Amino acid sequence: MTAVHERVDTFHDNDQKPVGYGRMLRKEDPRFLRGRGRYVDDVQLPGMLHLAILRSPVAHARIVGIDTSAAEASPGVKAVVTGAMLAQQNLAWMPTLSNDVQAVLATDKVRFQGQEVAFVVAEDRYAARDALELIDVEYDVLDPVIDARRALAPDAPLIRDDLDGKTNNHCFDWETGDEAATEAVFARADVVVSQDLVYPRVHPAPMETCGAVADYDSVDGKLRLWSTTQAPHAHRTLYAIVAGLPEHKIQVISPDIGGGFGNKVPIYPGYVCAIVASIVTGKPVKWMEDRSENLISTGFARDYIMRGEIAATRDGRILGIRTNVLADHGAFNGTAAPVKYPAGFFGVFTGSYDIEAAYCKMTAVYTNKAPGGVAYACSFRITEAVYLVERIVDCLADELGMDPAELRLKNFIQPEQFPYTTKTGWVYDSGNYEPTMRLAMEMAGYDELRREQAEKRARGELMGIGIAFFTEAVGAGPRKDMDILGLGMADGCELRVHPTGKAVVRLSVQSQGQGHETTFAQIVAEEIGIPPADIEVLHGDTDNTPFGLGTYGSRSTPVSGAAAALVARKVRDKARIIASGMLEVSVADLEWEKGAFHVAGDPGRSVTIQDIALRAHGAGDLPEGIEGGLEAQICYNPSNLTYPHGAYICVVDIDPGTAQVTVRRFIAVDDCGTRINPMIIEGQVHGGLTDGVGMALMEMIAFDEDGNCLGASLMDYLIPTSLEVPDWETGFTVTPSPHHPIGAKGVGESATVGSPPAIVNAVIDALKPFGVRHADMPLTPSRVWDAMRGQARPPI
Amino acid sequence: MQVTMTVNDVEVTREIEARLLLVHFLRDVLGLTGTHWGCDTSNCGTCVVWLDGEPVKSCTVLAAMAGGHQVRTVEGLAKGAELDPIQQGFMQCHGLQCGFCTPGMMMTARALLDRNPDPSETEIREAISGQICRCTGYATIVRSVRWAAVAEAQAAAQVTETTESSEAGEIDNAGQPAEAVA
Numbered sequence: 001m002t003a004v005h006e007r008v009d010t011f012h013d014n015d016q017k018p019v020g021y022g023r024m025l026r027k028e029d030p031r032f033l034r035g036r037g038r039y040v041d042d043v044q045l046p047g048m049l050h051l052a053i054l055r056s057p058v059a060h061a062r063i064v065g066i067d068t069s070a071a072e073a074s075p076g077v078k079a080v081v082t083g084a085m086l087a088q089q090n091l092a093w094m095p096t097l098s099n100d101v102q103a104v105l106a107t108d109k110v111r112f113q114g115q116e117v118a119f120v121v122a123e124d125r126y127a128a129r130d131a132l133e134l135i136d137v138e139y140d141v142l143d144p145v146i147d148a149r150r151a152l153a154p155d156a157p158l159i160r161d162d163l164d165g166k167t168n169n170h171c172f173d174w175e176t177g178d179e180a181a182t183e184a185v186f187a188r189a190d191v192v193v194s195q196d197l198v199y200p201r202v203h204p205a206p207m208e209t210c211g212a213v214a215d216y217d218s219v220d221g222k223l224r225l226w227s228t229t230q231a232p233h234a235h236r237t238l239y240a241i242v243a244g245l246p247e248h249k250i251q252v253i254s255p256d257i258g259g260g261f262g263n264k265v266p267i268y269p270g271y272v273c274a275i276v277a278s279i280v281t282g283k284p285v286k287w288m289e290d291r292s293e294n295l296i297s298t299g300f301a302r303d304y305i306m307r308g309e310i311a312a313t314r315d316g317r318i319l320g321i322r323t324n325v326l327a328d329h330g331a332f333n334g335t336a337a338p339v340k341y342p343a344g345f346f347g348v349f350t351g352s353y354d355i356e357a358a359y360c361k362m363t364a365v366y367t368n369k370a371p372g373g374v375a376y377a378c379s380f381r382i383t384e385a386v387y388l389v390e391r392i393v394d395c396l397a398d399e400l401g402m403d404p405a406e407l408r409l410k411n412f413i414q415p416e417q418f419p420y421t422t423k424t425g426w427v428y429d430s431g432n433y434e435p436t437m438r439l440a441m442e443m444a445g446y447d448e449l450r451r452e453q454a455e456k457r458a459r460g461e462l463m464g465i466g467i468a469f470f471t472e473a474v475g476a477g478p479r480k481d482m483d484i485l486g487l488g489m490a491d492g493c494e495l496r497v498h499p500t501g502k503a504v505v506r507l508s509v510q511s512q513g514q515g516h517e518t519t520f521a522q523i524v525a526e527e528i529g530i531p532p533a534d535i536e537v538l539h540g541d542t543d544n545t546p547f548g549l550g551t552y553g554s555r556s557t558p559v560s561g562a563a564a565a566l567v568a569r570k571v572r573d574k575a576r577i578i579a580s581g582m583l584e585v586s587v588a589d590l591e592w593e594k595g596a597f598h599v600a601g602d603p604g605r606s607v608t609i610q611d612i613a614l615r616a617h618g619a620g621d622l623p624e625g626i627e628g629g630l631e632a633q634i635c636y637n638p639s640n641l642t643y644p645h646g647a648y649i650c651v652v653d654i655d656p657g658t659a660q661v662t663v664r665r666f667i668a669v670d671d672c673g674t675r676i677n678p679m680i681i682e683g684q685v686h687g688g689l690t691d692g693v694g695m696a697l698m699e700m701i702a703f704d705e706d707g708n709c710l711g712a713s714l715m716d717y718l719i720p721t722s723l724e725v726p727d728w729e730t731g732f733t734v735t736p737s738p739h740h741p742i743g744a745k746g747v748g749e750s751a752t753v754g755s756p757p758a759i760v761n762a763v764i765d766a767l768k769p770f771g772v773r774h775a776d777m778p779l780t781p782s783r784v785w786d787a788m789r790g791q792a793r794p795p796i
Numbered sequence: 797m798q799v800t801m802t803v804n805d806v807e808v809t810r811e812i813e814a815r816l817l818l819v820h821f822l823r824d825v826l827g828l829t830g831t832h833w834g835c836d837t838s839n840c841g842t843c844v845v846w847l848d849g850e851p852v853k854s855c856t857v858l859a860a861m862a863g864g865h866q867v868r869t870v871e872g873l874a875k876g877a878e879l880d881p882i883q884q885g886f887m888q889c890h891g892l893q894c895g896f897c898t899p900g901m902m903m904t905a906r907a908l909l910d911r912n913p914d915p916s917e918t919e920i921r922e923a924i925s926g927q928i929c930r931c932t933g934y935a936t937i938v939r940s941v942r943w944a945a946v947a948e949a950q951a952a953a954q955v956t957e958t959t960e961s962s963e964a965g966e967i968d969n970a971g972q973p974a975e976a977v978a
Contacts, residue, residue, distance in 0.1 A: 025887055025888065025890075026887070026890070028895075029886070029887045029892065029895075030887075031895075032892055032895030032898050033874075033879060033883040033886060033887060033892070033898065033902070034830070034870070034871065034873075034874060034879075034883070035828070035829070035830015035831070035869065035870035035871045035873075035899050036830065037830075037895045037896075038829075039829075039832070039896065041823075041829075041832075041833070042823075042829035044824075044827065124824075125820070125824075126813065126815065126816075204930075205930065206894070206896075206930055207832070207834045207840060207842055207894070207896040207897050207928065207929070207930050208832070208834065208894070208896045209834070256894075256895065257894065258832070258834075258894045258895070258896030259893075259894045259896060259930045259931055261930065290835075290836055291834065291835040291836055291837070291840075292836065512894055513892075513893035513894025513895065513896075513931050514893070515893065679890050680890070682890070682936075683890045683893055683931070683932060683933075683936060684893075685933075686932055686933030686934075686935055686936065687893065687930065687931045687932055687933050688933075689933055690930075690932075690933035690934065691930075713835065713836070713837050713839070714835045714837055714839035714840055714928070715837050715839060719928050719930070721924075721925045721926075721927070721928060721934075722920075722921040722922075722924050722925050722934040722937070722938070723921055723922070723925045725933060725934055725935075727917070727935045727938070728933060728935050
């Protein structure tokens with residue numbers, strides 16, 4: 001373990017390393033810098049038509065009738081399609097990723113504002129939009145269910161009457177841990193603290209909205225689909241199942257993607273509509289949703305109403321954690337999580353602490369809101385879990401009168417306890433928490449901050465210091481436990497070394513900005529010694545890449561990164577045999593170093609990987625039994641998840657006159673195991689921290705009592721700009737994963753997971769003089785103002 | 797209606813609908829897809845281009861309004877094979893991830909440096925505050941702009957020095973700062 005304080009200066013040398021890990025500028029940047037990225041909306045095909053979707057203006061209503069005649073007569077319109085028409089082809093409903101069903105176009109009822117009702121295909125974007133306004137839908141408006149707490153009331157309107165025998169709005173129950181054992185530790189604890197917490201509904205809102213271009217060729221029966229998908233292979237298989245198209249005749253292309261954050265994991269009705277439209281019209285069809293459509297209809301995140309309870313001894317030994325959760329899943333259960341994990345990985349709510357017992361009971365309900373649940377860089381609900389545990393640990397510290405850093409340090413799982421099985425059954429692979437925490441405290445100047453705070457408090461100024469320590473579970477996952485609709489969460493990788501020693505590596509994952517074309521070239525370079533510049537990384541096209549489940553849940557490096565390292569080792573093993581023939585020594589007498597094999601004890605006798613590649617494809621003899629070529633393919637099935645951790649410290653100032661919170665400093669120390677490209681890691685951390693500021697202080701998808709979405713534009717749904725966030729201070733420790741081939745753990749979501757509780761803890765800490773123990777996100781000035789006056793209310 | 801404007805130094809004339817937005821004119825009519833579209837409300841700034849040298853959000857400008865004016869997009873930022881220092885800065889300082897906000901950010905940043913060659917961090921943050929980035933957390937964008945500012949200052953200093961030196965008949969070079977060479 002090394003504990004190194006990484007301070008990034010304004011200027012860097014371009015220290016492009018010939019081989020392997022380290023800061024390397026991104027290979028994908030030149031095209032983006034010149035405006036030559038190719039996003040879905042950039043795809044222009046000859047004769048392409050445009051599709052626009054008519055959406056429900058109300059949250060809950062029966063469809064009495066739809067008149068499309070005026071729209072059909074509108075200039076430029078090629079087709080108008082309703083749910084009834086789709087139903088004739090058995091395409092009105094589609095499965096969600098959680099074994100529920102979702103309407104492609106509504107047939108019987110609309111169940112949330114923004115639900116898809118009909119679509120128009122026309123010659124251009126504007127003509128399609130014009131025609132939408134000419135579709136006349138008659139709705140019989142029904143009472144909606146908006147407050148999840150009311151969803152199971154006996155008199156609540158029934159939302160899912162499409163499901164056979166459904167008589168209420170119950171979605172699922174789930175529990176984990178040992179209820180009786182937890183009850184026992186709570187009964188004997190000196191101190192029990194309970195706190196209600198709301199993690200409000202938020203939205204990933206990537207800068208690029210969702211969309212697709214479908215191009216069905218009726219002659220060869222091939223469907224090409226460019227779409228904003230984080231999981232092209234999984235989508236292709238599901239299209240084959242849903243639409244009955246042969247899988248080998250479907251090509252899903254996920255080109256450059258303008259941010260995903262989980263928003264682009266599900267299959268949306270719009271994608272299916274575009275496919276149908278292309279089949280019906282015989283033309284390529286483009287569908288791009290607008291920003292409002294993105295915010296009101298696509299995958300949201302969170303929406304958990306939680307009660308957290310923590311039991312401890314008087315001297316601050318945490319004994320148990322218990323939680324009760326009410327989960328709002330919207331109108332259809334569109335959660336994208338491994339099927340055996342309906343609550344995602346919320347089970348890691350025991351956090352980074354060695355405790356005696358834990359228990360969670362969850363009830364999920366349907367409401368008249370957009371479907372979804374897992375999105376926004378949450379690592380499958382770990383965001384909610386970490387928020388819960390890190391808030392109630394702070395509440396406990398407050399109750400005990402202990403410093404929150406001291407309380408955490410006292411209860412950490414110790415390094416010698418790893419692999420550590422939590423009381424909810426998760427096997428943490430490795431961790432060394434105290435050095436990470438100490439480094440964050442050192443970088444922050446923790447003691448000095450506390451002194452400054454005391455001085456300011458004495459002057460009536462409001463300053464807060466918040467800590468969060470998280471352990472994540474990422475890299476889903478072992479196929480014996482984890483699948484999405486029966487597809488195991490493994491990832492393939494193929495590596496081909498060309499005769500001249502250049503290489504191409506094909507990934508099953510794709511990038512939404514993570515820099516895979518650089519990172520994966522580095523992973524392969526480290527293993528086979530070919531410079532990253534000579535390694536082409538292909539991804540995001542099902543015709544050109546091996547099968548795998550895609551990029552989300554911080555799984556690219558833990559799963560696909562492992563596949564890339566292992567396939568490179570497989571190639572290297574073959575290269576060793578060829579080298580033994582070239583050098584006329586036994587394989588055992590060869591040593592590998594920096595892209596070449598040399599004879600042990602005689603470094604002068606060596607062949608480079610490039611020499612070997614040429615021989616592998618050349619006319620000369622190869623060792624007996626060795627085929628020509630230098631390539632390999634594997635499918636990597638992870639044996640466990642990986643468990644990154646981190647310590648975050650946030651410093652806020654609150655204007656006592658306006659209740660405006662300013663994040664003055666944010667110190668983030670991450671431990672994601674082996675670090676491949678520190679520049680990219682730091683970038684991902686920065687982005688996640690900004691998400692955290694958004695969620696903690698600004699962002700919320702709210703609804704009025706009729707179910708109107710109040711966060712339907714970027715004027716209403718507030719995302720941090722450059723003015724709301726500080727210059728981030730990052731550091732790192734390295735605790736490699738013992739089971740990952742290169743020890744890497746994944747980092748993409750760590751900061752999104754860890755930062756909200758640090759910020760909220762800081763705000764609550766600042767408000768201590770007012771006797772505030774808790775206030776829910778988003779901590780907008782008005783909500784902080786209320787808290788200062790003892791009137792903190794849940795946001796929903 | 798017919799509209800004529802100059803886009804990246806090239807005069808273009810097209811027949812358009814009067815309601816066509818400039819962003820759609822650039823993207824769909826001219827095929828300049830480096831300018832992006834991310835909201836309908838002038839909040840996100842992925843569509844920022846220059847109209848007569850001033851950054852504007854092209855989702856709220858009609859193509860017709862640009863008639864007779866000079867438009868510059870991200871495709872017109874580099875000088876041939878040579879990237880603008882702003883572009884180099886974004887690469888050097890990891891000022892982009894998914895790349896979607898990047899063209900708009902760079903157009904705003906270039907305009908900032910043109911009127912204020914030595915902006916402070918606060919001035920940079922204010923300049924880009926009408927634009928949203930979901931990936932970077934802004935710090936690396938600020939560093940990118942500062943990188944370009946310093947690179948240009950060094951280049952200018954070197955040009956001055958070279959000119960003086962040339963007058964002395966000693967050195968003759970193009971005056972590229974080391975940091976600005978990609």
